[in-house]
């Protein structure tokens with residue numbers, strides 16, 4: 001089976017299970033799945049039941065797809081994502097994005113946990129990603145181009161939709177939620193960075209570093225789905241004062257900031273409008 005056949009089989013299964021039209025797809029990052037509690041859930045499907053999806057290996061990623069209503073929109077929320085560091089190919093990592101598009105999604109919203117490289121952006125803060133740098137050794141678009149999905153050489157001038165970001169900031173202002181803006185650098189992981197690497201990442205222009213999002217956003221740019229992404233800053237990567245990385249601390253900080261992110265996303269989705277609706 002080639003990748004398109006695999007995706008079609010996944011989509012067919014989801015349609016048979018009762019997933020109808022989708023307006024907005026949401027990919028929720030590590031420890032940030034709380035938005036699903038705001039969704040008027042119509043269907044919940046474990047990733048393991050969806051044909052051709054890889055098996056998520058990290059125990060704190062639930063791996064559940066939620067379909068329902070939020071703010072008058074039909075949303076598809078991917079609670080848990082596939083990471084490159086788990087050993088999945090890039091093609092596997094971006095399957096949720098492509099499936100979302102095939103189900104009709106007209107916008108993609110992404111969250112992740114990230115380390116801050118910018119001393120002004122502290123633990124617990126939210127950062128709207130305005131651009132990214134990919135340090136992944138691979139691209140989800142490598143290989144034969146899937147012409148039905150997009151161009152051979154997709155433009156990456158504006159992978160994060162300007163209008164969506166503007167609306168995100170507007171909503172954040174109204175809700176009095178501090179929202180930073182910055183550049184996210186995507187690294188393959190799973191090891192954290194050395195002090196020298198943190199210095200390097202800061203020097204090349206990044207404000208936050210993480211091990212996800214970039215592949216999904218590249219796939220979204222290929223598909224021309226407008227996309228918005230927010231990082232929850234879970235650790236501060238000051239090379240001169242590095243503390244040992246503890247995943248439990250990352251999860252604790254993510255949990256603490258999650259209600260803020262959930263409020264922001266819920267209001268943002270409520271506010272979204274699509275042509276003619």
Ligand code: HPA
Pocket residue numbers: 113114115116187192193209210211234235237250
């Ligand atoms: N580095 C890479 N990925 C991360 C970090 C980090 O410091 N924090 C959360 N994800």
